[in-house]
Amino acid sequence: MSQERILMKPESGKWTDAYPHLGRGPISLDDCVSPEFYEKEKQYIFKKNWLYVGRTERLPTIGSYFTRELEILDTSVLVLRDQDNNVHAFHNMCPHRGNKLVWKDDPFVETEGTSSRLYCRFHGWRYDLNGNLIKPSRQDLLLDFEPEKCKVPPIQCEVWNGFIFINLDADNKQTVADFLGDFARGIDGFPFAKYSQTYKFKAELKCNWKIFMDGFAESYHGPYLHAGTFGALSALAKLDAPNPYTDALGYELKGLHRMFSFYGEPSKETPYSLPIEKLLQAGAAGPWNKRVEPVPLPPGLNPTRSETYGFDSFQFFPNFVLIFSASGFTTHAHWPTGPHSHIVEVDMYYHPPSTHQERIAQELTVSYLNDVILEDASPLEGMQAMLNSGAIKEFHANDEEILIRHLHKTVQDYVANAESEQNNEHKTA
C-alpha cells in the first residue's frame, strides 16, 4: 500500500539533525568575497548546469525570440521558437565572422521580437530558426566553404512545465527534469499557465548573488528586518520563544536543491492593516476575500499538510527560486555580475483579474511586495562591504537557517569537487 509521506521535524527538535553531513558549526564566507572563488563558480557551476532563463509565454508564436545578456556566462544567449514550435537557444552570434546577431541599437541591451529568419547586419548572411545557413551573400566570392559547418552555435535548451532552461555544457547528458529531481516531480503538473497576469521587476545590487538568495531562504528575519511591515510578527518575536508565524512549517534538502514551507493564514484585516489595505480589501499576501483553490495541490506543495500553510519556496541549484502562494507563483533569478554584485529578477505570475476592482487590488499587492523586497535588500550592500573587510572569515547559521548552510555548503563542495576532478584529469593526461 502506498502511504503519503509527510515532512516532519526530527524528534530531537532540530531540522539540522535530519542531515548529519551538513555540519553545525560556522561556515566560510570566502565564497561571497573572493574574486578567485567567483571565477571558479563561473567555470564549474554556471557554465556547467541547467539555468532558468524565462518562461515560454515570452515566445508566443513561431519565430518569437528574446535575448539574455548574462555576464556570468561570458556570452549573449538567443532563445527562440522554431517552425515546429520547439524552443532553442544559441550563442547570439553570426558564424561568418562573429558579429553579434540579434540586438537593437545597443549590443548589450536585451531585446525581444518575432522574426522568421535570423539576419546578420554585417554582411547580410541569413539563417533559419534552427541556426542553419540559408544563404550567404555574394556566393560568387566563396572559397573552400562548407555551409553545414557554418551554423549559429547552439546551446542545450529544454523546457520543463513552461520554464526554459539552458546549459552551456555541450557534454551535459542530464535532462532538466532529472536535474531538478524529486522537488520537480512533486510540483509537476501545477497549472502554471493559468497564472497569466505578470508583474516583473529587476535590480542590480552591490552584493554577491548568494547573499540575497540567503535572504529568501529564511523567514527568521521577519520580525526584525520587517518590523515596520509585519507588525503582528514583531509583537510575538519579543518573547524569544518559538514563533508560529516565522518558524518554517518545514525544511527539506534534496541533493543540490532545497525548500521550505511557510505559514500564511488567509489574507485578512488585522489591527495593523493600513487605510489603503482597508480601502482595497487586500494586502501584501493578496485579496482578503481570496478562496483556496478547489483543485488539489500537487503532492510536493504544502509538504507538512499544515492547515496554516501559506507558501512554499524552492531554491533550485544554482540561482533559481520558485515560490508558490495563494496569489499564484513567483520566480527569482539571481545573476552574478561580479564577485560582489548581481542582478535579481523577480517575476510574479498571478491570477488574471476579471474586474477592474480586482486589478486595482492586485496593484496594491504588487506595490507592497515591491517595498518588502526593497526592505529585504536594504542590509545587503552594507553587509557585502563589511564582508569584504575580511574582519570575519566565517558566519553562523542556526536551525532556522538550515537552507543557508545548505546553499553555501553545496556551492563550496561543488566547486571543490569539480576542481579536484579537473586536477586528476590533468595528472592522468
Add this chain to the structure above:
Amino acid sequence: MQKASKTMSTKLPEAFQDLVYLVDEWAIADGHQRYLKRVNSTMDEMKAFYDALFPRAAEAIEHINQFDYQLALPADTENLRNLLYSLITVSLAVELWRQPRVRNSANIILTRLC
C-alpha cells in the same frame, strides 16, 4: 446657466471634475514611472495628492468597476484609474514609511518592467 458639458474637462469623468488638476502630474500609466515619481516627490507633495484623492477613492473604484475589464477603458476613466494606481504607490510612503523611500534602502529601487 451654461450646460456642464461645455466647460467640462474630458480628462476625468463628470463626477470627478474637481480632481482634474491632479491628472497632468499624477495620472501615470507606467508602473516604473509612478515609482520614480514617488521617490522624487517631497512628503508634502505626496500628502497633498493623497489627501485630495483618498476620500474619493471608493467612489472612483465603483465608477471604474462598471466597465468591462476585457475592453479598453474610455480615456477619462483610464486617467482616473491611473490616479488610483498612483494613490497606491504614494499611500505606502504616506501610511507605512512616512518617507518617500523604503526605510534604510538608501538609493536602491527595483526597475518595474511590467
